[in-house]
Amino acid sequence: MTVQAILAIAVFVIAYVFIATEKIPRVAAALGGAALMVIIGATGADEAFFGEETGIDWNVIFLLLGMMIIVGVLRQTGVFEFLAIWAAKRARAKPYRVMVMLVLITAVASAALDNVTTVLLVAPVTLLICERLGTNPVPYLLAEVMASNIGGAATLIGDPPNIIIASRSDLSFNDFLVNMAPIVVLLLAVFVVMCRFLFRKAFVYHADRAERVMALQEREAITDPALLWRSLGVLALVLVGFVAHSALHVEPSIVAMLGAGLLVAVSGLTSGKYLGDVEWETLVFFAGLFIMVGSLVNVGVIGQLGEAATDAVGDNYFAAASGLLFGSAILSGIVDNIPYVATMAPLVAGLVASSGGSTQGGALWWALALGADLGGNATAVGASANVVVTGIAARNGHPISFWTFTRYGVVVTGVTVLLSWPYLWLRYYL
Amino acid sequence: MHASELAEQVPTVTRETTALEAARVIAEHRLGGLIVANDAGVPVAVVPGTQVLKLFVPRYVREDASLAHVYDEAGADELCAALEDKTVAALFDSDEITTQSLPSVLPEDTLVEIAAVMVEAHSPLVVVRDRGGSYSGVITFARAMAAIAAAAARRQPTTDTADSDGPDA
Numbered sequence: 001m002t003v004q005a006i007l008a009i010a011v012f013v014i015a016y017v018f019i020a021t022e023k024i025p026r027v028a029a030a031l032g033g034a035a036l037m038v039i040i041g042a043t044g045a046d047e048a049f050f051g052e053e054t055g056i057d058w059n060v061i062f063l064l065l066g067m068m069i070i071v072g073v074l075r076q077t078g079v080f081e082f083l084a085i086w087a088a089k090r091a092r093a094k095p096y097r098v099m100v101m102l103v104l105i106t107a108v109a110s111a112a113l114d115n116v117t118t119v120l121l122v123a124p125v126t127l128l129i130c131e132r133l134g135t136n137p138v139p140y141l142l143a144e145v146m147a148s149n150i151g152g153a154a155t156l157i158g159d160p161p162n163i164i165i166a167s168r169s170d171l172s173f174n175d176f177l178v179n180m181a182p183i184v185v186l187l188l189a190v191f192v193v194m195c196r197f198l199f200r201k202a203f204v205y206h207a208d209r210a211e212r213v214m215a216l217q218e219r220e221a222i223t224d225p226a227l228l229w230r231s232l233g234v235l236a237l238v239l240v241g242f243v244a245h246s247a248l249h250v251e252p253s254i255v256a257m258l259g260a261g262l263l264v265a266v267s268g269l270t271s272g273k274y275l276g277d278v279e280w281e282t283l284v285f286f287a288g289l290f291i292m293v294g295s296l297v298n299v300g301v302i303g304q305l306g307e308a309a310t311d312a313v314g315d316n317y318f319a320a321a322s323g324l325l326f327g328s329a330i331l332s333g334i335v336d337n338i339p340y341v342a343t344m345a346p347l348v349a350g351l352v353a354s355s356g357g358s359t360q361g362g363a364l365w366w367a368l369a370l371g372a373d374l375g376g377n378a379t380a381v382g383a384s385a386n387v388v389v390t391g392i393a394a395r396n397g398h399p400i401s402f403w404t405f406t407r408y409g410v411v412v413t414g415v416t417v418l419l420s421w422p423y424l425w426l427r428y429y430l
Numbered sequence: 431m432h433a434s435e436l437a438e439q440v441p442t443v444t445r446e447t448t449a450l451e452a453a454r455v456i457a458e459h460r461l462g463g464l465i466v467a468n469d470a471g472v473p474v475a476v477v478p479g480t481q482v483l484k485l486f487v488p489r490y491v492r493e494d495a496s497l498a499h500v501y502d503e504a505g506a507d508e509l510c511a512a513l514e515d516k517t518v519a520a521l522f523d524s525d526e527i528t529t530q531s532l533p534s535v536l537p538e539d540t541l542v543e544i545a546a547v548m549v550e551a552h553s554p555l556v557v558v559r560d561r562g563g564s565y566s567g568v569i570t571f572a573r574a575m576a577a578i579a580a581a582a583a584r585r586q587p588t589t590d591t592a593d594s595d596g597p598d599a
Contacts, residue, residue, distance in 0.1 A: 078496035085500060124494035131488065132505075212505070220499035396489045 005299040008042040012292055016343075020335040022381075027281050030288030030339075034295075042295035053346070054294035056287045059167045059253040060160075064114070064283060066256025067157060070235065071117040072277035073267045077228040078221035080109070080121040085218035088129050093210035095135060095203040099143055100192055102126060106144045107151025107188050111181075112239065115152040115159055115385040117277065119145050123392045132212040138398050139199035142405065145389040146377045146412050150191055152385075153373035154184035156252060157242065160384070161341035161372040163252075168345040169352070169365050172246035179366050183423045187374075187416045194415065198408055227267055234263040282384070289342050297346055306350030313351060317360040318429040320351065321367035322421065328371025329417045333378025333409070341372045363428035370420045378413040380405040431577050433544055434537035437558040437567025442467035445519040449485040452518055456482065462554025462571045466518060473565055476533055476555045477521055485516050534559045537566060541581060544574055 015033030019026045037043045047054040074080075083105055091097030102122065110118045122144055130137035152158030156166045156176040166176065196203075222228055238259035245252050264274050296302045313320040324344075331340050348364050355361020376383030380390050380402045386409075390400045442465040443452050452464055456479055463478040484492065486509060491497045501509070533551035535544050537560055547556050554571035 078499075081494065081496050081500065121494075124490035124497060127490040128488070128497050128500070212508075215502050215505060216500045217502055218500060221496045223496060223499065392490075392493070395493075 001301075001304070002299065004040060004042060005301050007040045008037060008295050008299045009301060011036045011040065011042075012296055015292060016335075016339065019339055025281075026336075027285045027288065030285050030292065032288075034288040034291035037292055037295035042299050043291060047294060047298050048291045051294060051298070054298045056290045056294075057164070057167050059251055060163050060290075061283055061286055062253040063157065063163055063167075063256045064160070064286070065278060066253065066258075066260040067114055068117070068278045069260035069274055070231075070238065070256070070263055071113055071121075072274045073227075073263045073269060074113075074231050074235065075117075075121055075277060076224070076267075076269060076273060077231050078223055079228055079232070080105075081125045081221035082218045084122060084125040084129065085213075085216050085221065088213055089216070089218065093133065093213035094205055095133060096196060098129065098133070098213075099140055099195055099199065099202070102129075102140060103143050103147040103192060103195065104188075107147040110148040110151040111154040111158045111184075112235070114157070115148045115383065116279070116282075116388050118152075119148050119385045119389050120277075120392075122148075123389055127392075127396050127398075128216075129213060132209065132216065134206065134209045134212075135202055135204065136398070137396075138393060138400055138404070139202035141389050141393050141398075142400065142408055143195050143199060145383075145385050146409070147188065147191060148385050149373060149376045149383050150184060150187050150416060153369060154181040155242075157256075159337075159369075159373050159376075161337050161376075162369055164338070164341050164345055165365055165369050166252065168349055171365060173242040173252060174246065176369075177243075179363075179427075180369060183370070183420055186423075187419060190415065190419060191412065194412065198411065227269075230266045231263060234259055234266065237262070286338070286342075289339055293342050293346065302346045303350070306347050306354075309347055309351055310354045317355060317358075317364065318425060321364055321424050321429070324348070324364055324367040325371040325417060325421060325424065328368055329375030329378070329413055332372045332375030333382045333413060336381065337372040337376045337383055341368065344368060344372075360428055363424060366428075367424055370424070371417065374413055374416045374420065377416070378406065378409045380409075382409065382413075431541060431581065432537065433535045433539040433558045433569060434566065436544070436569045436573050436577055437537075438570070438573065440465060440555075440568045440570070442471065442473060443518055444469070445517065445522060447518045449482070449513040449516040449518065449520070452482060452485075453513060460572070464518065465555060465557065465568055466522075473532060473557050473568075475522075476551070476553050476557070477518070478552060478554055481521060485518075485520060486510065486513060532557055535569070536560065541574070541577055544569055545578070548574065 011033055015029050018024050018029035043054065049055055084102060087101035087105055088098045091101050106118055106122050123141060126140050126144060127137050130140055149159070153162065156162050156173045162176060165171065238255060241255035241259065242252055245255050267274065328340065348368050351364055352361045376386065380386050380400065386405065390405065393400045440459055440461060441455050443455060444467055455461065456464065463476055464482060465473050466475040466477060468474050533547050533553045533556045535547055535556050535558055537558055544556060548554065548571065556569050558566045558569060560566065
């Protein structure tokens with residue numbers, strides 16, 4: 001191993017520790033790490049900006065940007081607030097039924113949109129409903145964010161780790177739908193049942209309080225019906241574009257950007273509105289992260305690790321998938337699953353390539369996706385959506401401690417990951 | 431006109447004052463905000479009226495404005511009634527407002543200086559204090575605007591004369 005490779009590993013590890021511990025803002029850690037990689041000569045402009053394997057993954061960046069703009073317009077319509085209140089009223093404001101409805105709405109929305117955005121949209125209306133019900137909103141918020149992480153696993157665009165995996169593996173939107181959605185539907189059904197027991201103390205029904213929910217006027221949340229219909233029309237087109245992207249030979253990022261452009265054009269909103277929800281920090285964080293991981297690829301560290309992993313795995317892909325599933329779940333609970341998957345993706349790509357394109361080798365991607373997505377539920381820092389929800393809860397006077405989250409998160413992660421294991425075995429290795 | 435001539439005495443509140451009482455003070459005296467005093471009665475902060483409204487509107491509604499539309503009248507009245515359970519201290523304990531130094535002017539300051547402080551501090555109230563820190567009253571936004579309008583009116587004939595000397599003359 002060269003001195004440059006050793007230096008690159010040192011820079012990566014130090015930056016990773018800063019990202020995991022949040023001693024400094026994660027954007028600063030990722031950009032600082034990327035800058036140091038340039039200084040030590042582990043990467044350069046060509047590799048960082050134009051290298052498909054060694055630089056910024058523009059497909060990921062622009063897919064995220066496009067979806068953030070689409071959501072930025074969509075949230076102006078009030079459709080999520082309408083749906084959540086409508087669902088609570090359909091549930092006759094009975095607490096468990098309300099939770100189930102909110103969980104299902106969040107999970108389905110998370111499959112079509114980014115998790116962070118979904119919980120940002122659902123959490124405020126949940127606080128309103130719980131205030132009307134006179135109940136503690138913490139169980140509802142926890143259930144929603146966990147449903148978001150489970151539901152987001154179903155599609156290519158549902159969870160940032162999936163976006164990274166799709167870009168690095170050339171897997172299509174439909175590949176994700178066919179391989180991930182069935183297990184996600186099962187996990188969601190189990191999760192709904194689990195909520196009944198996990199949060200049983202939150203389901204106290206008072207008829208007078210239920211009346212306060214029934215008095216809410218959900219239609220009033222939609223202030224611009226024309227914008228709503230235009231937005232839903234474009235969103236439907238975008239989803240059709242995702243489903244057809246491999247047949248049309250168009251990258252998902254192009255679909256998202258075209259959809260964003262169309263929606264901006266037909267919405268008539270100002271740039272402050274449709275760009276207001278773009279998380280520039282997240283996009284810059286991704287860029288820094290890709291340069292750091294790309295530097296490791298560039299100096300040969302990932303290649304050597306890949307060879308070692310290939311030798312260790314041999315032909316036993318089920319053992320590798322099991323290790324990836326459980327290992328990813330544990331590590332994603334400790335560090336944010338985005339940097340974890342960004343690091344692991346090139347390694348898994350090497351393993352899949354060495355399998356000669358077999359189904360058993362290819363299933364390693366699903367093991368990584370399931371482990372990382374579901375592992376994100378384990379702790380308050382496991383996924384970006386968790387951090388957002390705990391922040392919203394704290395600002396509204398309902399702090400969720402790290403251990404409160406972990407107490408429920410570990411149980412949900414444990415059950416969902418354990419259920420995913422036989423799914424992988426039955427579907428790909430039996 | 432100097433600050434000392436515009437200063438007036440307005441009621442102050444303390445951190446323990448309920449939000450409901452604070453709302454009454456603002457309404458009865460038509461103030462643009464609140465003067466918060468310490469236990470010794472010395473003003474320590476100015477809270478603009480729009481910030482006081484935060485005690486009435488739940489945070490989740492402020493973060494998602496479309497939720498404001500879903501309340502019926504009874505729901506809105508409930509939020510009003512909840513003001514009795516909140517105190518002015520809630521504003522200071524919140525991370526939403528920054529307790530900046532008290533916007534103040536000197537008794538001899540002119541209208542320009544008074545207006546500049548109001549603009550810079552985004553405050554509808556400024557207190558008048560001498561160099562020793564002695565408090566002598568408050569200038570309200572309405573009082574300052576009235577003084578500005580009066581000063582402009584006094585200058586009007588001079589302005590007309592100046593116009594008549596322009597290029598068209």
